[in-house]
Amino acid sequence: MEIYTIKDVSFTFPEKEQDTLSHISLSIKSGEFVTICGKSGCGKSTLLRQLKTILTPHGKRTGEIYYGGQPIEGLDQRTQASEIGFVLQNPDNQIVTDKVWHELAFGLESLGYEQSTIRLRVAEMASFFGIQTWFHKNVSELSGGQKQLLNLASIMAMHPSVLILDEPTSQLDPIAAADFLETVKKINRDLGTTIIMTEHRLEDILPISDRLIVMDAGVIIADDLPHKVGQILSEMNHPMFCSMPSPMQIYAGVDNDLACPVTVKEGRQWLNAFLCDNKPAEMVDTKETIGISSRTVITFKDVWFKYEKNSPDIIKDLSFEVKEGQFYCIVGGNGTGKTSTLSLISGILQPYRGKVLIGGKNTAQMNAKELFTNNLGILPQSPQTLFVKKTVEQDLYEMLSDKPLTKEEKAVKIDAIVKFAELEDLLAMHPYDLSGGEQQRAALAKVLLLEPRILLLDEPTKGLDGFFKEKLALFLKKLNADGVTIVMVSHDIEFCAKYAEVCAMFFDGSIITSNTTQQFFAGNSFYTTSANRMVRHVWPNAVKVEDVIERCQTSR
Known part of the structure; x- marks a missing residue:
């Protein structure tokens, strides 16, 4: 079943001649995990905001968008609030109350649920997201990762069918970002919630995505399985290829006939298979010197x-x-x-x-x-x-x-x-x-x-x-x-x-x-x-993609 159907959608901001979105057509099935990426200003966020009309920016739109087979313009605000969850880029822009427990309950209170239902759902979400240890804290005391997790939990308390996320990890440290994405994966896997997400950091998100969509200048240039999209961008010599995960970049830089890896685990397996027929290049321990002023x-x-x-x-x-x-x-x-x-x-x-x-x-x-x-x-x-x-x-x-x-x-x-x-x-x-x-x-x-x-x-x-x-x-x-x-x-x-x-x-x-x-x-x-992380068992001091490609190319 298709939860979203987008047919020939174009969008132009007021007083702009060039379309921000140009003839976008795609469908998203219920339960899919779809990641959208592209250069800054390519139209990713504008596309996401078309999927929830109360967030759509002012401008001229042509084409049709269907949600569950119905025109999205026909959805009332209550249905949109409860069924279409939206997590913004900046955690602070979405928090509206002063206490964690109150933030969890706010959406349900606004929808008019009775108190027993609110208490049950708040308790359930606090347990699911591991929030019970900071349940009574002031929101101002939370870290960026905790605030973003709270935003996600507050939306999930309303049991949405679709969860839309606009670069939710951009302000999180690597560990907090990985934890957040693991929670999103759990929501998709255990609850069957449809995930539509834009992201620049693709290392952690592509391994859990069913589809990767790449946008450029308001149009879709690739839409396929993540590893296939990587190959398409590499063959096109497109600038977005440098945003692909390191294992994919290393694979593309080394002449081989093996399967393209996406994750670090797959990258290790690829490297081990590659080195079966090639002797690893000697590890040269280069001591870095910093040519700077003594001042x-x-x-x-x-x-x-x-x-x-x-x-x-x-x-x-x-x-x-x-x-x-x-x-x-x-x-x-x-x-x-x-x-x-x-x-x-x-x-x-x-x-x-x-x-x-x-x-x-x-x-x-x-x-x-x-x-x-x-x-x-x-x-x-x-x-x-x-x-x-x-x-x-x-x-x-x-x-x-x-x-x-x-x-x-x-x-x-x-x-x-x-x-x-x-x-x-x-x-x-x-x-x-x-x-x-x-x-x-x-x-x-x-x-x-x-x-x-x-x-x-x-x-x-x-x-x-x-x-x-x-x-x-x-x-x-x-x-x-x-x-x-x-x-x-x-x-x-x-x-x-x-x-x-x-x-x-x-x-x-x-x-x-x-x-x-x-x-x-x-x-x-x-x-x-x-x-x-991919090659440290062979070359512990190789840190950059270029380091690994060079060593693979010199392995005989």
């Missing part, structure tokens, strides 16, 4: 910080240094203190004990102008906090308002950053009307216009497709080569492993270990790359 630009000395006098410490006895021109990445779980550390570097927060030094000067003794004039640039975790104007173009010009530049000089700078961030078609739009990935690119463009000497990035790859990540990385490495110091907080392990010079692990308010990138990731079990 220290950021210093933490025994730093302690908490948000309120009687609240627990967020940062605990933190000491570390960042050298000039270094690309320094910080990884770790949600709520461990990574973002607070960036705020301490920027002077937004001040420690109650210890010192934070920028270029040898205490941030407590520096004013905002001294900190930010050609020195610090910050990309916050929420890009919307940077937008203050009605259009993207006005927002970009706002960053240069205090610069002693002519109108022509400002235009040259804006044109260059617009081309880099691929914002040409978005300049007239309100920043809040952009997709998550487009907002991230626009916010990054604003920060880079400052030409900072120290660049602080909080989850810069969130919502970005693999193609633009490569472009961003090349730009960051160029800045790095010019002596710009980069401190990046990220959950994107693959990005950190490929481009960072030094990586540090944050846990319980402090850095517990740091090392050169290869040595750091080669020693971890979960905070490491899929490529390393």
